[in-house]
Amino acid sequence: MGTMIHVCLETEGAPAAESQHAAGERWICSCGANFVYREGFNRGGGLTLEWWPAPALPQPRRRIVRKGLLFGPRTGS
Secondary structure, eight states: OOOOOOGGGGSSOOOOTTTTOOOTOOOTTTSSSSSOOOOOOOSSSSSEEEEEOOOOOOOOOOOOOSSOOOOOOOOOO
């Protein structure tokens, strides 16, 4: 994945570049793309704090209890 400018970062509701953000702060745009505000190298090679694309945080699955299964839980040794 190459470095690219995401259009949602320039729309209404996106975090403003001139406002203060904590390092590690996350933002999810309306299209579902995830961003994190972190330190990184820009195209010019300079170290900057910016919004960078990031993978989504994994959410734990809810355990589904199914009653009435054909086979019950294992028993015995």
